[in-house]
Amino acid sequence: xxxxxxxxxxxxxxxxxxxxxxxxxxxxxxxxxxxxxxxxxxxxxxxxxxxxxxxxxxxxxxxxxxxxxxxxxxxxxxxxxxxxxxxxxxxxxxxxxxxxxxxxxxxxxxxxxxxxxxxxxxxxxxxxxxxxxxxxxxxxxxxxxxxxxxxxxxxxxxxxxxxxxxxxxxxxxxxxxxxxxxxxxxxxxxxxxxxxxxxxxxxxxxxxxxxxxxxxxxxxxxxxxxxxxxxxxxxxxxxxxxxxxxxx
Amino acid sequence: xxxxxxxxxxxxxxxxxxxxxxxxxxxxxxxxxxxxxxxxxxxxxxxxxxxxxxxxxxxxxxxxxxxxxxxxxxxxxxxxxxxxxxxxxxxxxxxxxxxxxxxxxxxxxxxxxxxxxxxxxxxxxxxxxxxxxxxxxxxxxxxxxxxxxxxxxxxxxxxxxxxxxxxxxxxxxxxxxxxxxxxxxxxxxxxxxxxxxxxxxxxxxxxxxxxxxxxxxxxxxxxxxxxxxxxxxxxxxxxxxxxxxxxxxxxxxxx
Ligand SMILES: Nc1ncnc2c1ncn2[C@@H]1O[C@H](COP(=O)(O)OP(=O)(O)OP(=O)(O)O)[C@@H](O)[C@H]1O
Ligand SMILES: [Mg+2]
Numbered sequence: 001x002x003x004x005x006x007x008x009x010x011x012x013x014x015x016x017x018x019x020x021x022x023x024x025x026x027x028x029x030x031x032x033x034x035x036x037x038x039x040x041x042x043x044x045x046x047x048x049x050x051x052x053x054x055x056x057x058x059x060x061x062x063x064x065x066x067x068x069x070x071x072x073x074x075x076x077x078x079x080x081x082x083x084x085x086x087x088x089x090x091x092x093x094x095x096x097x098x099x100x101x102x103x104x105x106x107x108x109x110x111x112x113x114x115x116x117x118x119x120x121x122x123x124x125x126x127x128x129x130x131x132x133x134x135x136x137x138x139x140x141x142x143x144x145x146x147x148x149x150x151x152x153x154x155x156x157x158x159x160x161x162x163x164x165x166x167x168x169x170x171x172x173x174x175x176x177x178x179x180x181x182x183x184x185x186x187x188x189x190x191x192x193x194x195x196x197x198x199x200x201x202x203x204x205x206x207x208x209x210x211x212x213x214x215x216x217x218x219x220x221x222x223x224x225x226x227x228x229x230x231x232x233x234x235x236x237x238x239x240x241x242x243x244x245x246x247x248x
Numbered sequence: 249x250x251x252x253x254x255x256x257x258x259x260x261x262x263x264x265x266x267x268x269x270x271x272x273x274x275x276x277x278x279x280x281x282x283x284x285x286x287x288x289x290x291x292x293x294x295x296x297x298x299x300x301x302x303x304x305x306x307x308x309x310x311x312x313x314x315x316x317x318x319x320x321x322x323x324x325x326x327x328x329x330x331x332x333x334x335x336x337x338x339x340x341x342x343x344x345x346x347x348x349x350x351x352x353x354x355x356x357x358x359x360x361x362x363x364x365x366x367x368x369x370x371x372x373x374x375x376x377x378x379x380x381x382x383x384x385x386x387x388x389x390x391x392x393x394x395x396x397x398x399x400x401x402x403x404x405x406x407x408x409x410x411x412x413x414x415x416x417x418x419x420x421x422x423x424x425x426x427x428x429x430x431x432x433x434x435x436x437x438x439x440x441x442x443x444x445x446x447x448x449x450x451x452x453x454x455x456x457x458x459x460x461x462x463x464x465x466x467x468x469x470x471x472x473x474x475x476x477x478x479x480x481x482x483x484x485x486x487x488x489x490x491x492x493x494x495x496x497x498x499x500x501x502x503x
Contacts, residue, residue: 063404065491083492088406098397101415114407159405 009072010163010195011037011060016069018055029055031219032069037212039074040193042186044200044210044227048247051216053199054095057165060197061090074162088115091161093169095199097152099140104131104151107140111159119158129154130180145172153181157188163195171201182209203243207231215239217247258283301363309363313370317342320374324381328483331498337482338381344478345377345471346370352470358463369464372443376428376468377475384424384476388483389499391420399494409488417484421476428472432465 018030029052037043045053058064059071062078071078073090081089100107105122112119119125123133129150135143143151149172156164166185170178186209189196200206206213210227215236222236234240241247261283268275300308320342325334350366352358359365392399395416402412435441440448443464447457486498 061404062491063400063493065493084406084408086406087404092404094397094401094404096397098401100398100401101395110402110405114402114405114411156405 008039008075009036010039010041010074011197012070012072012075014070014072016059016066016071018052018059018064018067029219030059030066033221035214035221035224037195037197040189040195041211042189042196042198042209043212043214044198044206045214045216046200046203046206046242047216048242049201052219053216054167056216057092057167057197057199060163060165061087061092063087063092088159089161090163090165091156091159092165093149093153093156093167095167095169095171097145097148097169099143099148099151102140103136104138104140104143105136107151107155108136108158110155115159117160125154125158126151128157128184130177130184146174146177149173150177150181161194163197166196166198166200168199168201170205178205185209203231203245215242217242297363297367300367304363306361309366312367313346313374316371316374317346320378320381324378324385327382327385328499330500331483331486334483338479341381341475341478341482342374342377345474346374348474349373349467349471353463353467368443369467372464373467373471377471380424380428380472380475381479383427384420384479385483385499387424388417388420388480391416391423392487392494392496392499396494396496403492403494409485409492412494413484413487417480421473421480424476425472428468432469435461435465 013033013035016030016033017028019026019028033056045056047053055064059066060073060078062081062083066078073081073086078086100110104126108122108125109119111117122136126133126136131147131150131154135147135151140148140151149169153166153169164185170181173181182205185196185198188194196209198206198209207227213223213225213227213230214221215223215230215234215238217238223230223234223239225235230239231243234243238247261279264279265276267273268279296312300312317339321335321339324338325331328334331337350370353369354361354366359369392413399412399416403409441461441464444454444457444461447460448454483498487495489495
């Protein structure tokens, strides 16, 4: 294996391991992960449920601390970043779209409250993710699952991250909204060179948006190749079965 | 009240024991122990107070207050055993509450600087703060559990631990204050406060008793809110580790 120079990479994993302690045993959720994510690239991260995808994302902004190994973000060791700055740079949109109690507008303005940055026109932000600006005054309790997912995306985008971690952000959307969100993110990636790491359960989506694809299973990174390659010629039996839908 | 009258009032305890026995409630032992403890504790405190009032030495008063605060701190810290330095945090909170309230009461000459006033009023304030402290820890625990994802979200957007926990602290403080405020809204409508009752029975004119009761009500408002805010600010940092990740263990029930 060749190691590229850290600074060329948005994210670089070197022998990253993470275990969780349960009542009477520990479970290794990520097992010696090695891999590079190039600056400005789109990587789709796939694998069966419980394979460690969300955990891998949470390591990148230190919401979870790796047990062993080195993790570099934009060439800098994760532990030498000021933590709040790291988390602003590495934005995450969570699987469950957690909300701050209050209105949709209040949620959009989170970046402004935390860092005093100008989030621009809230209505534009809403339209960007396909939400009507009439929702701005609504309390988040009254939003649907899909509306919350899109609001969560807009809220993280307003924070202007360099690297964006996306954890199944379209699972509650109808097909046309899924396409809209995908288009938006591809556009943002093209224009602002934001690096995307995108966890998805939908194989079509992983193919549509990905340049690179990582296949994770039982905490091991079994494949990391160009997306087209991965789906056309999976190298491992596990990946073959997974793509065919026999491993869910 | 004469000793004989007091002794005769023990028939109420006897009555409770008889009822417990005939309905097989199994409470006899507890009733007797509770009675015994209340009697001994109150008699001791009566004599101790008598002694202290007689001495009228400021340092003795101070020592007695410290003792009250220590007992109250140990009591509250049972609720948050896994919070590092919990007893000390509660202790400091209560000392500050005591200093602030006494500074106002004595500074404005609202009460005379004698043991007879300082000790009972402090007792009520510290007792109230003690209840409030326990309530705050309980509320904080449920708020943090309930809004855990919201806290993590704010951290994920680059918020500091303080920014991330603040909304939750505010609602915990707010809800811990509700019983105090609600209680004061209905004060006197049904139940007369114990202190006022005691004064009236002891022969004070009701208006005088009301004046002192109001003093306690006003002071309690301040001491309650100071307790709640200070304690929540003291506890908050222990809910995060060095990597600025949320730790819920310190608040988990330690029964
Ligand atoms: N904080 C935690 N404490 C203990 N175990 C955890 C924790 N977080 C994750 N795990 C465990 O780690 C494993 C991987 O979880 P993770 O959420 O990363 O999987 P995933 O690939 O994202 O799954 P899904 O596709 O269902 O979202 C699971 O077995 C999970 O139970
Ligand atoms: Mg997941």
